[in-house]
Amino acid sequence: MPAPLPSELAYIRFVSVENMMKLVHSIGIETMLKDLARYIEDDFRRWEDFDKTPRVASHSAEGVIELMPTSDGEDYGFKYVNGHPSNTKVGLQTVTAFGLLARVDTGYPELLCEMTLLTALRTAATSAMVARHLAPKQARTMALIGNGAQSEFQALAMRAIVGIDTLRMYDIDPAATRKAVGNLEGQGFTLVPCDTPEEAVEGAQIITTCTADKQYATILTDNLVGDGQHINAIGGDCPGKTELHRDILNRADVFVEYPPQTRVEGEIQQMPEDFEVTEMWQVISGTAPGRVNDRQITLFDGVGFAIEDFSALRYLRDKLSEHPFYQELDIIADPDDPRDLFGMLQRAAPD
Amino acid sequence: MPAPLPSELAYIRFVSVENMMKLVHSIGIETMLKDLARYIEDDFRRWEDFDKTPRVASHSAEGVIELMPTSDGEDYGFKYVNGHPSNTKVGLQTVTAFGLLARVDTGYPELLCEMTLLTALRTAATSAMVARHLAPKQARTMALIGNGAQSEFQALAMRAIVGIDTLRMYDIDPAATRKAVGNLEGQGFTLVPCDTPEEAVEGAQIITTCTADKQYATILTDNLVGDGQHINAIGGDCPGKTELHRDILNRADVFVEYPPQTRVEGEIQQMPEDFEVTEMWQVISGTAPGRVNDRQITLFDGVGFAIEDFSALRYLRDKLSEHPFYQELDIIADPDDPRDLFGMLQRAAPD
Structure with a gap:
């Protein structure tokens, strides 16, 4: 018997680089910049509502990897971003980034996305x-x-x-x-x-x-x-x-x-x-x-x-229903009974 | 002309819940537990090599969302994990988790995976x-x-x-x-x-x-x-x-x-x-x-x-060549010229 598919609770939406590019053109780049500016301005206006956690940096000889989290009490977002100036010598990007948005009330992630392009746009x-x-x-x-x-x-x-x-x-x-x-x-x-x-x-x-x-x-x-x-x-x-x-x-x-x-x-x-x-x-x-x-x-x-990234993540989530450029990833374990994680694992057991 | 595909530099490996289940059975659960114990023991033995950043917690009335990063100077890993006791009342998991492994020398992410099952195994x-x-x-x-x-x-x-x-x-x-x-x-x-x-x-x-x-x-x-x-x-x-x-x-x-x-x-x-x-x-x-x-x-x-999660992520990465239960996600922007992010975006422009 094949393993039953996970329920829809197991999935988050993922916007790849390719889908982000398509989404930008689907919305129109100047429209998107105007929309983003409005979302960012709205979040600046309610600045005091945000949990402004300092970014968490891991330094090395070659560069830095940072996690930038923030929350407005309803949504939680963070961005992973690195900075490695010597990367260009080996044909890599100095900075790459991805972001995640989650719900504060359940702690469930809901959206993962590339954030190199999105950061350029929000900046x-x-x-x-x-x-x-x-x-x-x-x-x-x-x-x-x-x-x-x-x-x-x-x-x-x-x-x-x-x-x-x-x-x-x-x-x-x-x-x-x-x-x-x-x-x-x-x-x-x-x-x-x-x-x-x-x-x-x-x-x-x-x-x-x-x-x-x-x-x-x-x-x-x-x-x-x-x-x-x-x-x-x-x-x-x-x-x-x-x-x-x-x-x-x-x-x-x-x-x-x-x-x-x-x-x-x-x-x-x-x-x-x-x-x-x-x-x-x-x-x-x-x-x-x-x-x-x-x-x-x-x-x-x-x-x-971090709040500008948060605004950008909120905007992206809001736009995906109208511009569905995303994949679904089953990243959340979803056992039938919360106490039975082992039983879920056995769904995939060989016969 | 269709947008050219991104180069292989754009991709990271992703292990979904479904693939993690298949991977556990492909390796064999007791073999995997023994292997994990060996990786964890190895990392405990070199405990002093690790950057033991404290976890970064975002608390709310309903629960907590945490980021748990660590690094040994070669690899960088973090786990996202939430704890929401009231989730079970609405059919959700109290705890969900995912993890990421990146290279310290370039800051490039290389592996993303579900970590609810993997955490149960490493625990x-x-x-x-x-x-x-x-x-x-x-x-x-x-x-x-x-x-x-x-x-x-x-x-x-x-x-x-x-x-x-x-x-x-x-x-x-x-x-x-x-x-x-x-x-x-x-x-x-x-x-x-x-x-x-x-x-x-x-x-x-x-x-x-x-x-x-x-x-x-x-x-x-x-x-x-x-x-x-x-x-x-x-x-x-x-x-x-x-x-x-x-x-x-x-x-x-x-x-x-x-x-x-x-x-x-x-x-x-x-x-x-x-x-x-x-x-x-x-x-x-x-x-x-x-x-x-x-x-x-x-x-x-x-x-x-966090170091136990790091050991588990290292183990998973090492096993994927032999047990290829993963998808590839293009999450890293990869312009032909690092200064030309806009040119990359235009690859997807409508004719």
Whole structure:
């Protein structure tokens, strides 16, 4: 007799890389970025409802493996993410990620998914959602400094959510700029490849820095930043990795996701422990000011926080009924009698 | 043009509940228990090599969700496990679990698997491995008090690893004993269902307690324990859940996995913070004595530790080449150029 199939209680949904790619195109990438920004903004607005467990890191000589859990009391989510800079030498990704969403009331997992693409999307959606609060109104031109893996996502999110239509693009490696221009051309942007950062920032209302430098670096110096600009600093996101000269930090009003994490990982790791920052959730919930005048320089020191992953997982779960790009995995043991796990095992016993 | 398939770098192996059941039978359950005991013993012997991160718990009114990571510097593993006592009322499992193994040098996940069955197996293998060190030589009779989900696994492991051939079985619910007897009969054991704990312990060299009581309970009182016996106490495994009267703990020599965890979760939560215990890894590596005479009462206060899960994940990975019961999941993004995640996404773009 063949083993009976497990009941539907045994299954969780799994979104592979291939299915995530199909899902993004099924929804439409700019629609998805707008939707994600709305989910993230909703979760920032109820920031105080979240269990903000610190990430759990396992360090080695080659890199780090982290688990980033959070919960709002109804859903529980975590992301597994590694960071191994030397991986590219052997043809592997520096960062890979996957995520899981579970129900708090039963502890049952319900959704497992790739999170490399989803993280790229939520990072861009977060940047653009923040820029909508902080950038000058009527911003149309963005300097895009660093034309690596995150750059196209930033461009599309800033168009979908803020209205950016002109990109002034610079990378220390011209091949990266050619790659990004190739990916973005024919999609209605005005694309201006630039030879220097100075040229890139000309006339831009928003400056996005998303370089892949692994060291302390000065991608942007104070003389390049003009009154009234919004800086979206994404690339300074781990200890020992920054992009901005500290003079910019002193001149700007700095907005962050979660200060205990940003002080270790963000641009402000260069500054004293008591350096003044504003938490974005307070701007969004109306308890702290965002941009207060036209001459103010606003700076989002984005490092990526667990709640943004949680928002992305919630969004994905909500979309799967309409866009069913998933497989089912039987990962939960489901004996007929909870005390009879051995009896369940014997379902598969040879005759 | 259809989207090209991802390269083999994109895939990890996944062992579902169904495949785990098939794998156990393909290897043979007693062979697998013996193998697991050897892997666990090997890892206990090199205990000091492990990164013993504390488990990360997210508590709610209904239960707890935990992540249990550990690493030996070469492999990284974690287990997701929930505990929701009220789940059984709605036909769900109290505990479900899955695990992941990754490479430390690249941070790449390599194996995902169900861990409800695997945890039952590693728990029994650990108990029997410990009993082989601590129980009287020539032990043939075991009292099995608590005949729930763990009981059959304990019985088979104690036979395979210690040589137990007679089981004296008791449960407060006679239906549980009937279930366990039904599962174990015809497999060469002498099975003796008992009406009381007193009857069950008669003539037993090993007493295993694995009841499912959720409260402080006294399954075993001091008068039932005789000189020279080994007690394998498995059921006291979370705060507020114990099985033994404290007089037994005072009379016995107590052996544990990891004192910081056992003092919170084990039988010894009833005792003062400085209550003397011996760590099992020290017995196994020869730096602390185990059983020193025939009259000594030895007690293993087992709660389950992350390193045992790690050993089980290592074992599973090593066995999959010979017993290929797994699926492949493309969970790792694998762009042709690491900087071109967007280009990878466009592989799936509609024409």
